[in-house]
Amino acid sequence: MGKSTYVNPVEEVTSMLEIESITGNERELAFYLLDRFKSIGCRTSLFEAATGRYNITAVIEGTSSGKPGLLFHGHLDTVPPYNMENPFSPYEVDGCIHGRGSVDQKGGLAAVLAAFSAYMNSGKTPEKSIVFVGVIDEESEHRGSMALREMGIDADFAVVTEPTALKLGIGCKGTAPIRIEIVGKPAHGCRPWLGTNAVVAGMEITRELMNETLPECIIEGIGKVKASWNLGRIEGGDAYNIVADRCSIWFDRRLIPGETQEQIQTRVSKLIDKYESTDNITVSAEIARPDWNWDPIKKRGLLPALTEINSEIVKYVKRAHHIVKGSDPVIFFTDGYQEMDFLVNDLGIESIQYGPGDSSLCHTDNEQLSISDLKSCTDVYLELIRLICE
Ligand SMILES: [Zn+2]
Incomplete structure (x- = not known):
């Protein structure tokens, strides 16, 4: 040497x-x-x-x-x-x-x-x-x-x-960055029954996701470890007197050992299907982060x-x-x-x-x-x- x-x-x-x-x-x-x-x-x-x-x-x-x-x-x-x-x-x-x-x-x-x-x-x-x-x-x-x-x-x-x-x-832990997009139907604020409010739907989706019981596990020598949801950013609506027809919500779901990104996507899809069956609303979700433009990493995820x-x-x-x-x-x-x-x-x-x-x-x-x-x-x-x- x-x-x-x-x-x-x-x-x-x-x-x-x-x-x-x-x-x-x-x-x-x-x-x-x-x-x-x-x-x-x-x-x-x-x-x-x-x-x-x-x-x-x-x-x-x-x-x-x-x-x-x-x-x-x-x-x-x-x-x-x-x-x-x-x-x-x-x-x-x-x-x-x-x-x-x-x-x-x-x-x-x-x-x-x-x-x-x-x-x-x-x-x-x-x-x-x-x-x-x-x-x-x-x-x-x-x-x-x-x-x-x-x-x-x-x-x-x-x-x-x-x-x-x-x-x-x-x-x-792993991390699954998820963006949920909701499109409703606009209407004047004096007749909200004619529209479908995307922000209100977004609030319901958020409440449901964040109130669910999250998986946890015991790691030998460490103790209990628990998964988590964070709502990092929410945007939607144009004016106080218009029914908000768009809402975009960014979540960060942290995964514990044994969880996969696919499991989280399946869970979110099920929830979305429920809202999709409502009239005048479309909801979609995808693995997304503001700085991610490269498909292979979205597909693989961070485990x-x-x-x-x-x-x-x-x-x-x-x-x-x-x-x-x-x-x-x-x-x-x-x-x-x-x-x-x-x-x-x-x-x-x-x-x-x-x-x-x-x-x-x-x-x-x-x-x-x-x-x-x-x-x-x-x-x-x-x-x-x-x-x-x-
Ligand atoms: Zn570093």
């Missing part, structure tokens, strides 16, 4: 934060990271996951010809700065680095790069290969992770490097994922965390959505989430990454490589 330059995760995340990589514009960061991984001695490659937009892979080659022992997954894109000050001029205050993407999730990318570099510097050659895959488009249509299968990505175990504040995430608490990867991460921190990590299941969905459900890889930074700061104007988290996470990733791949 060749000599490489030691990589400092703090300097790495700082350099990455200076490269704007808002969803759709991941290219510069992809090429930058490709160079960084190449410079520490990894075999690297590019994969065009959408036109002109590249996923990258970096491999530390093992001596065995079998599949890689460990895969690190991270996304290259960030959300826009919104009202953040100095989003692309990173600075440090009180042990934290500020910048758009510091937590979500350039800290995770920097920790992988630094751990790979430290391993290369150790002069050892692992038995099993270690792979990093950096994907585009996580914040929108998930085109990067949709391409993982096509890329032939495989491994015994995977770590999603999204921020978890060094807690160990064993699963996530829940779960890795058993007694699985091998959970044991390995607990051990690595213990070596570095001297205690066991907190184990959790997130109500949010994570791309471990693709690793677990499409590729069948035992996967967990573990990364630096406080996820409650993701997408906020106050996004900042704890340097101590970043350094500890680098050390934990390095221990994991040793435990699983040597």
Whole structure:
């Protein structure tokens, strides 16, 4: 194994934060990271996951010809700065680095790069290969992770490097974004009996959906987890004295393990049929999100994922965390959505989430990454490589 330059995760995340990589514009960061991984001695490659937009892979080659022992997954894109000050001029205050993407999730990318570099510097050659895959488009249509299968990505175990504040995430909920459109019949407000009010129908549909008993399940080591409906946006009507003939409602249905997008669509269709049989009204529903224009992701959906608490990867991460921190990590299941969905459900890889930074700061104007988290996470990733791949 060749000599490489030691990589400092703090300097790495700082350099990455200076490269704007808002969803759709991941290219510069992809090429930058490709160079960084190449410079520490990894075999690297590019994969065009959408036109002109590249996923990258970096491999530390093992001596065995079998599949890689460990895969690190991270996304290259960030959300826009919104009202953040100095989003692309990173600075440090009180042990934290500020910048758009510091937590979500350039800290995770920097920790992988630094751990790979430290391993290369150790002069050892692992038995099993270690792979990093950096994907585009996580914040929108998930085109990067949709391409993982096509890329032939495989491994015994995977770590999603999204921020978890060094807690160990064993699963996530899925999410089904649904838009319901209601078209009624307009009439003057003085004679509402001549029209059909789409907003009133929308209110009834909403009440029925939100009042239904939602599925719940018990996850071993976690406790009770429950599905949810959120009404995020409703619009309709033109004037106070006209019967509203249009209504559009956006829902976000969160799915627990075992639920599928098709089940939710079937449930919504049944409800809609009931209203459709009423005169002068048409109701339709579809999987829709304001930023989704790509049919494959609407069709596949964003599914829940779960890795058993007694699985091998959970044991390995607990051990690595213990070596570095001297205690066991907190184990959790997130109500949010994570791309471990693709690793677990499409590729069948035992996967967990573990990364630096406080996820409650993701997408906020106050996004900042704890340097101590970043350094500890680098050390934990390095221990994991040793435990699983040597
Ligand atoms: Zn993220």
